Amino acid sequence: MEPYTPARRVLVAKPRGYCAGVDRAVEAVEKALDQYGAPIYVRKQIVHNTHVVRTLEARGAIFVEETEEVPEGAIVVFSAHGVAPSVHDEAAARQLRTVDATCPLVTKVHNEAKRFAAKDYDILLIGHEGHEEVEGTAGEAPEHIQLVDGLDGVDQVSVRDPNRVVWLSQTTLSVDETTETVSRLRERFPNLIDPPSDDICYATSNRQAAVKQIAAESQLVIVVGSGNSSNSKRLVEVAKDYGAAASYLVDDASFIQDEWLDGVGTVGVTSGASVPEELVDGVLRRLAEHGFTDVEEVETVKESMRFALPHELRRDLRASSAS
Numbered sequence: 544m545e546p547y548t549p550a551r552r553v554l555v556a557k558p559r560g561y562c563a564g565v566d567r568a569v570e571a572v573e574k575a576l577d578q579y580g581a582p583i584y585v586r587k588q589i590v591h592n593t594h595v596v597r598t599l600e601a602r603g604a605i606f607v608e609e610t611e612e613v614p615e616g617a618i619v620v621f622s623a624h625g626v627a628p629s630v631h632d633e634a635a636a637r638q639l640r641t642v643d644a645t646c647p648l649v650t651k652v653h654n655e656a657k658r659f660a661a662k663d664y665d666i667l668l669i670g671h672e673g674h675e676e677v678e679g680t681a682g683e684a685p686e687h688i689q690l691v692d693g694l695d696g697v698d699q700v701s702v703r704d705p706n707r708v709v710w711l712s713q714t715t716l717s718v719d720e721t722t723e724t725v726s727r728l729r730e731r732f733p734n735l736i737d738p739p740s741d742d743i744c745y746a747t748s749n750r751q752a753a754v755k756q757i758a759a760e761s762q763l764v765i766v767v768g769s770g771n772s773s774n775s776k777r778l779v780e781v782a783k784d785y786g787a788a789a790s791y792l793v794d795d796a797s798f799i800q801d802e803w804l805d806g807v808g809t810v811g812v813t814s815g816a817s818v819p820e821e822l823v824d825g826v827l828r829r830l831a832e833h834g835f836t837d838v839e840e841v842e843t844v845k846e847s848m849r850f851a852l853p854h855e856l857r858r859d860l861r862a863s864s865a866s
């Protein structure tokens with residue numbers, strides 16, 4: 544009698560991969576290279592994905608940590624994660640020409656921070672210490688903002704007036720964990736004010752909702768994404784919380800270990816908001832080599848969000864096409 548071989552199935556979450564903010568930021572660097580020529584400097588990784596960074600480097604982008612590494616007068620692109628006002632000031636002092644690829648949904652959080660700081664509120668910013676987005680947002684009003692890094696951070700918070708406290712958040716957090724952190728904060732500050740609209744962005748929450756859907760039916764969930772990508776790491780946690788026995792983050796197919804697939808009948812696949820689809824295709828090809836040929840896409844919500852390129856770039860592109 545033939546040994547029993549379980550049906551090998553792949554459930555692919557949708558939406559997955561590029562969000563509107565990443566798409567815009569990557570296109571901004573590509574268009575800047577076309578418009579101004581190489582090299583184009585980019586402060587920090589334009590988006591948190593190793594492959595995207597390498598591809599842009601091959602086209603002539605130079606990634607730097609700080610504006611002081613950019614030669615005076617050169618062009619520098621600010622990443623999708625946003626920058627503090629002090630970074631704009633430093634760039635101006637060095638006479639750099641800037642293209643600001645900050646995601647508009649990050650800018651929205653910056654604007655909320657400025658508005659509440661102007662009204663002298665204490666702002667509790669839920670986010671991960673050291674993340675670029677958090678540094679940028681906190682830099683808008685450092686004297687008003689305290690970072691709350693998850694549940695453990697709640698007890699350390701101290702405010703001037705418990706009736707004038709608002710919470711804001713990083714855009715790429717776990718929706719469930721943030722809800723928990725906020726209710727813990729509200730136990731301490733019952734009059735805590737909510738942000739005017741969700742700070743966790745549509746792409747983060749949609750990708751988490753989609754992975755929840757496939758995790759329940761998958762023994763293993765593979766999340767394509769880089770180790771420094773906050774939203775990708777959250778997808779691994781959510782997959783485990785929602786029923787997957789195991790979940791791993793992989794930069795690409797070469798990171799998949801054969802033993803992960805032993806005895807597995809259904810593998811779930813998704814990718815973070817900064818991941819090009821070709822990397823998911825590579826994972827599906829690798830899985831097919833192991834007999835996972837029954838591939839089904841599970842769509843939880845349709846996305847149609849698009850953002851226009853940064854205005855300074857659009858202006859120069861328009862001027863070139865007119866001349």
Ligand code: SF4
Binds near residue numbers: 715
């Ligand atoms: S994950 Fe959300 S906030 Fe970040 S770039 Fe994408 S759309 Fe913008």
